[in-house]
Amino acid sequence: MTSVLVTHAQQYTGPGIVSVLQKKGYTVICHDAAFTDEAARDEFTTTTGGIALAAQTPDEIFAELNDHPPVIRFALNNIYPNIPTPIEALKMETLEEAFQALMLFPIRLAQLVLPELKKQRSGHIAMITSARQLQPEPGYALATSIRAGASAFAMALAREAAPFNIQVNAIQPNYLYSELYYPKAQYVDDPAGREAIAQTVPMGRLGTPEEFGELLEFYISGRSPFTTGQEISFTGGWP
Numbered sequence: 214m215t216s217v218l219v220t221h222a223q224q225y226t227g228p229g230i231v232s233v234l235q236k237k238g239y240t241v242i243c244h245d246a247a248f249t250d251e252a253a254r255d256e257f258t259t260t261t262g263g264i265a266l267a268a269q270t271p272d273e274i275f276a277e278l279n280d281h282p283p284v285i286r287f288a289l290n291n292i293y294p295n296i297p298t299p300i301e302a303l304k305m306e307t308l309e310e311a312f313q314a315l316m317l318f319p320i321r322l323a324q325l326v327l328p329e330l331k332k333q334r335s336g337h338i339a340m341i342t343s344a345r346q347l348q349p350e351p352g353y354a355l356a357t358s359i360r361a362g363a364s365a366f367a368m369a370l371a372r373e374a375a376p377f378n379i380q381v382n383a384i385q386p387n388y389l390y391s392e393l394y395y396p397k398a399q400y401v402d403d404p405a406g407r408e409a410i411a412q413t414v415p416m417g418r419l420g421t422p423e424e425f426g427e428l429l430e431f432y433i434s435g436r437s438p439f440t441t442g443q444e445i446s447f448t449g450g451w452p
Contacts, residue, residue: 216240217286225292225391226341229422230429271321286433289319290341297352315359336379337433340367344385348452371442380438386447390419415450
């Protein structure tokens, strides 16, 4: 059975990815901050059928993967709270935390898995970043710049890895429903929130987690390995 590692499986794009991959028969091996708690791991496994790792850092995740079926498919779903803040008010510790979460975490994990993927001459990596850089907005400089950097890293990785038959793409959502960035109470249940989305997104609504999961599955499936080094937007036609 085909195995996939999904990071931050319970947040951002994670729930949709896990749901779709499970339905399609993948073995889904998952990292999440909540999984430091054994009860949370057990509940996740019972609820979703996924394998919950206790590991938290990239090095710990890589080490724990050795206890599971070999993985050549990776959904690097990285998260950090997106709080509107003017540039001059950004704190250096906030920038450092965001850089650690959105750049250093996936870079380190890529460093660790790359040698084995090169040895096998096979691999599929999707870095989930953000489409915010397509239309930067006041107050969102932190997310815009660091997410754009993560997409740029994916492009660099794709070019180094391509000679080894390793596929790497950046998938860039915006206006995707998630409790972290576009919570249901504000943007789905509230008529004013729904109208704001309808006025901004050509599709007239938020994207669903399952729609994103379907897109992600295609890019890590191996069905089109010649498609690599691409920045794929998931935005409902925005901007």
